Amino acid sequence: xxxxxxxxxxxxxxxxxxxxxxxxxxxxxxxxxxxxxxxxxxxxxxxxxxxxxxxxxxxxxxxxxxxxxxxxxxxxxxxxxxxxxxxxxxxxxxxxxxxxxxxxxxxxxxxxxxxxxxxxxxxxxxxxxxxxxxxxxxxxxxxxxxxxxxxxxxxxxxxxxxxxxxxxxxxxxxxxxxxxxxxxxxxxxxxxxxxxxxxxxxxxxxxxxxxxxxxxxxxxxxx
Numbered sequence: 001x002x003x004x005x006x007x008x009x010x011x012x013x014x015x016x017x018x019x020x021x022x023x024x025x026x027x028x029x030x031x032x033x034x035x036x037x038x039x040x041x042x043x044x045x046x047x048x049x050x051x052x053x054x055x056x057x058x059x060x061x062x063x064x065x066x067x068x069x070x071x072x073x074x075x076x077x078x079x080x081x082x083x084x085x086x087x088x089x090x091x092x093x094x095x096x097x098x099x100x101x102x103x104x105x106x107x108x109x110x111x112x113x114x115x116x117x118x119x120x121x122x123x124x125x126x127x128x129x130x131x132x133x134x135x136x137x138x139x140x141x142x143x144x145x146x147x148x149x150x151x152x153x154x155x156x157x158x159x160x161x162x163x164x165x166x167x168x169x170x171x172x173x174x175x176x177x178x179x180x181x182x183x184x185x186x187x188x189x190x191x192x193x194x195x196x197x198x199x200x201x202x203x204x205x206x207x208x209x210x211x212x213x214x215x216x217x218x219x220x221x222x223x
Contacts, residue, residue, distance in 0.1 A: 001139055003071065003080040011079065013193065020192035021163060029188035030199045031153050034206055036174050037181045038214035048114065051145055052121075054171070056113050057213055058143060059087050059106045061205040062167055068202070070193045071138055072163040082139040085166065088132075089117065089143050091124040100124045101132045103140060110213075142168040150175040154186040165190045169202075 011017055020026060036054070043050040062068040062085060069082045086106040090099045102124045107113040134140075146154075150173040158164055167189055174183035187202045 002083040003139070004083075006070075006079040006081055008079055016195065017079070017192045020190070024191075025163070026191050027156075027158055027164075027188055028191045028194065028196065028199055029155060029186060030196070030203075031151075031184055031186040032200075032203050033177075033182040033184050034203055034210070035180050036183045036210065039210050040174065040181050042214035049118070052114055052117050053213070055087055055089060055104075055117060055143055056110055057206060057209045058169060059085075059113070060108065061202060061209055062141060062169075063106060063108075064205060065198075065201075067194055067198050068167055068189075069139070070165045072165050073138075074163065085139045085141050086137075087117075087143040088137070088140045089121070090145070091121055092147075093125075093128055096128055098128060098130065100127055100129060103133075103137060139166075141166045144168075144170045146170055146172045149173060151184050154184075156186075156188050163190065163192065165193050167202075 008014060008017065036050075039053055039057075040050055042048075043053050066081045069085050071080045071082055072078070073080060084106060087104050089102045089104055091102055092099050102120045104113075104117045104120045107116065154170055154172075156168055156170075167187065169188070170186040172184040174181045176182075185203065185206070187199050189199055
């Protein structure tokens with residue numbers, strides 16, 4: 001785990017950071033539907049899992065900009081930017097109706113990430129333990145799939161006094177609208193290190209990454 005310490009006095013969001021860590025401790029979240037027609041088609045054509053393909057692209061997007069890799073070391077009160085952040089995915093157990101957190105290491109190489117994420121999922125299916133260990137995984141972000149509902153809004157509350165800077169991303173079941181497949185995605189970031197532009201930018205980057213990864217031909221082929 002490597003990171004660089006951010007000088008709060010020269011931080012480009014200095015004023016905003018001070019306000020939302022001292023005067024008004026809060027987070028900001030946004031839900032939007034993104035077009036996943038091409039990604040669904042690609043997954044079907046290649047025999048790969050749509051969920052893992054999306055998790056890879058999401059991880060790639062959140063590693064693309066320093067603002068999404070921020071952290072706060074409360075013991076030393078240091079603002080830091082991690083070199084890389086990794087996803088915490090989840091396995092749902094039908095028998096107990098509970099989830100097991102799964103720590104997966106991000107790799108920019110798709111094949112490497114896909115194989116590791118799939119292996120992690122299969123191993124987690126063998127346990128029923130809620131082994132969330134944030135203390136030893138500070139540069140992991142929460143990535144949670146809600147497959148039972150194509151929702152319209154989702155809001156996640158965190159205690160105002162806890163400076164949690166890691167992104168929290170949820171997404172639901174995709175549905176057809178006007179001949180396209182759209183999927184609800186919710187992005188939560190701490191307001192001290194992100195504003196509306198930076199939250200909205202995640203959706204923009206996801207759309208671009210899906211197009212680059214799956215290509216327009218996959219979308220035209222249908223699902």
